[in-house]
Amino acid sequence: MQRHRIYTSQPLQPGNRIMLEEGPTRHLVQVLRLKTGAEIILFNGDGHDYSAHLGETSRRSSYAEVQQRLEPAEAPACLQIHLAIGISKGERMDFAIQKAVELGVAEITPLITERCQVRLPSERQAKRLQHWRQVIIAACEQSGRRRIPSLNPVQELHSWLGVANTADGLLLDHRADRALHELPPPGEAVTLLVGPEGGLSATERTQATTNGFSGLRLGPRVLRTETAPLAAIAAIQTQWGDFR
CATH class of the missing domain: 2.40.240.20 (Hypothetical PUA domain-like; domain 1)
Incomplete structure (x- = not known):
């Protein structure tokens, strides 16, 4: 039963x-x-x-x-994946967060970028964060995860880049030169940066690479904002994480 x-x-x-x-x-x-x-x-x-x-x-x-x-307790993941994602519209953002949790991310940061179609005044951010936390919890209930991924406050991309730990940062960009298998393996953690609908602007991509992010290309196709992070997380888990 x-x-x-x-x-x-x-x-x-x-x-x-x-x-x-x-x-x-x-x-x-x-x-x-x-x-x-x-x-x-x-x-x-x-x-x-x-x-x-x-x-x-x-x-x-x-x-x-x-x-x-x-018993047993949930073992710590062999690779801590931090998803930093530009805020997209309603169900797209919910879907990306839900499936990212199912795929094993340890931390999520929602970002405001130039091309975000969703604007969240400060008075609405707390309500939206509470909603996303419920999405995370429901995904943990369904997938059997016993540790709740961290959900960080909404941040402006340029501010976040100034303080983020980008030692093993990956910028998902279909224009990038290198595929996942061509990149050096990370240490114990990796940060995946993904834009909203329309992706990151050229200026934002330059800021990201200047701050240590390596461009990552996932094949020849342009993926939707809710598909791209999930494909990348699954590939990262297969290459370096707990899908092995």
């Missing part, structure tokens, strides 16, 4: 009885229609899954009885 995985921000210890947050409660009780005693899996980002039973439930609240911590 399938046991549904649910994220909670609370500490988890065998024997504890916790009240689940409103979102998980609504999903378990109103969407999945689980009853008292149903077996579920909880995780909070500490690297472990925890078996649990659903306790008392109502439409607005539910309790879980934590049974045991399941």
